[in-house]
Amino acid sequence: MASHMWQKSSYSHEGANCVNVAVADDGSVRLRESDDPGTVLTVTPAALRALIAASKAELLPAGRW
DSSP states (O other): OOOOOOEEOTTOTTOSSOEEEEEOTTSOEEEEETTEEEEEEEEOHHHHHHHHHHHHTTOSOTTOO
8 A cells, every 4th residue: 555644633632543534646535543544445535525514414323424
């Protein structure tokens, strides 16, 4: 796997379970949890925007995504 510039979510603060995000060379977005950095979810920017928008609109039940 290529080396990415991972950034920690601003919502993670100093906790042990942090969400990290990086943009790959192909423009896809990579997501991982700091406690399991070997597991990486790859999504398109459009899919991530849709997930965030749905979350903000409360269209997704809590804990179901």
